[in-house]
Amino acid sequence: MKAVVWHGKEDVRVDEVPDPTIREQTDAIVRITSTAICGSDLHLYAKLSPIMRRGDIIGHEPMGIVEEVGGAVEHISPGDRVVVPFNVSCGHCYFCDQDLYSQCETTQDKGKLARAASLLGRGKGASLFGYTHVYGAVPGGQAEYLRVPQAHFGPIKVPEEASDMPDERFLYLSDVLPTSWQAVAYADVPPGGTLGVWGLGPIGQMCCRIALHQGAGRVIAVDTVPERLSLAAKYGAETVDFAVVDSVRDLVLEMTGGRGVDAAIDAVGMEAGGSRIDSVLQATKLQLDKAHALRECISSIRRGGTLSISGVYTGPIQAFPLGDLFDMQIQVRMGQANVWRWVNDIMPLLEDATDPLGTEDLKTHEMPLSDAPLGYEVFQKKRDGAIKVVLKP
Numbered sequence: 001m002k003a004v005v006w007h008g009k010e011d012v013r014v015d016e017v018p019d020p021t022i023r024e025q026t027d028a029i030v031r032i033t034s035t036a037i038c039g040s041d042l043h044l045y046a047k048l049s050p051i052m053r054r055g056d057i058i059g060h061e062p063m064g065i066v067e068e069v070g071g072a073v074e075h076i077s078p079g080d081r082v083v084v085p086f087n088v089s090c091g092h093c094y095f096c097d098q099d100l101y102s103q104c105e106t107t108q109d110k111g112k113l114a115r116a117a118s119l120l121g122r123g124k125g126a127s128l129f130g131y132t133h134v135y136g137a138v139p140g141g142q143a144e145y146l147r148v149p150q151a152h153f154g155p156i157k158v159p160e161e162a163s164d165m166p167d168e169r170f171l172y173l174s175d176v177l178p179t180s181w182q183a184v185a186y187a188d189v190p191p192g193g194t195l196g197v198w199g200l201g202p203i204g205q206m207c208c209r210i211a212l213h214q215g216a217g218r219v220i221a222v223d224t225v226p227e228r229l230s231l232a233a234k235y236g237a238e239t240v241d242f243a244v245v246d247s248v249r250d251l252v253l254e255m256t257g258g259r260g261v262d263a264a265i266d267a268v269g270m271e272a273g274g275s276r277i278d279s280v281l282q283a284t285k286l287q288l289d290k291a292h293a294l295r296e297c298i299s300s301i302r303r304g305g306t307l308s309i310s311g312v313y314t315g316p317i318q319a320f321p322l323g324d325l326f327d328m329q330i331q332v333r334m335g336q337a338n339v340w341r342w343v344n345d346i347m348p349l350l351e352d353a354t355d356p357l358g359t360e361d362l363k364t365h366e367m368p369l370s371d372a373p374l375g376y377e378v379f380q381k382k383r384d385g386a387i388k389v390v391l392k393p
Contacts (some may be wrong), residue, residue, distance in 0.1 A: 003143035020147035028151030036061035059142025060086035082155040085339035091153030102336035180206035183310035186333035187263035192217035195329035198269035200228035228384035258303035270310025309334035
């Protein structure tokens with residue numbers, strides 16, 4: 001089969017690789033019909049070389065048709081249309097029983113490399129499809145076929161009544177929608193309150209829509225890419241272009257009567273950049289400060305508010321303002337999305353013919369799997385208004 005394979009920094013290729021097979025009774029084989037490039041995949045593409053290996057199959061946002069199942073898989077059958085969550089979880093361990101599927105004990109990686117990658121020496125959480133050798137080294141879903149471990153629990157069956165709906169209505173259940181839903185849930189915006197969202201990639205876009213759908217009074221959304229700002233405004237967000245203001249914090253405080261937003265979501269993570277000082281540091285080859293968006297979020301929250309982090313960070317953060325968080329009594333919530341925790345909340349909105357979350361207009365680029373290298377380049381450089389790239393094997 002053909003698959004998107006990592007060969008080095010900013011070097012992904014579509015290679016011919018062996019077809020996956022059933023190895024365990026809890027496995028399934030899924031023929032992929034749509035698979036998306038995630039912002040987190042850009043970390044693999046350009047930043048996380050030490051924990052990648054040449055030949056790794058990447059991708060963690062797939063859906064398709066079940067081809068084969070192991071003997072212990074009962075809730076799905078060949079021919080079923082399914083979405084595959086990005087985290088691999090068993091559904092019955094201690095953490096899964098608490099809806100903490102991203103911490104699944106059955107699939108946690110506690111190996112030497114995973115422990116070394118953790119400053120606390122505790123290893124990593126649940127294995128992830130196509131996402132490094134510290135998260136299980138599980139072959140990913142940017143491929144024609146995917147072996148799904150723990151398939152007795154993981155795959156999400158698309159209702160048969162939705163057979164005429166396009167993949168893009170359900171595809172984002174793999175990651176984008178549950179990640180965004182959890183980010184908004186963790187933000188705990190009071191009814192009629194104000195949420196700030198930093199970063200308007202796919203996660204930030206859906207955070208804006210979900211928050212307003214759930215009763216937020218205002219969403220202030222921060223980015224600098226015109227197409228992203230425009231799309232967020234289409235769904236009711238008040239947008240701020242950080243490239244044309246002296247201080248986003250000061251503007252947000254002004255917009256909120258000097259108090260700040262009730263909660264803020266950092267949907268940027270370590271892809272952050274863009275402040276004036278960042279551009280100087282980058283030009284002089286000094287370390288680029290990747291916590292700029294995070295600190296801006298914190299400084300824009302009212303006292304007693306909440307910071308929700310959905311953007312991915314690795315390692316220590318420079319000058320993290322712990323003292324200010326303490327003084328302002330800001331609570332912080334974060335973590336990988338526990339996909340199945342939110343499926344039953346989200347699915348009715350996807351089955352709704354009116355598409356209240358606008359899932360079908362998130363995709364800006366569709367390409368055949370063979371064009372994946374171009375897709376990565378376009379997405380990384382935000383060319384041609386790229387917000388979400390979907391590959392079709």
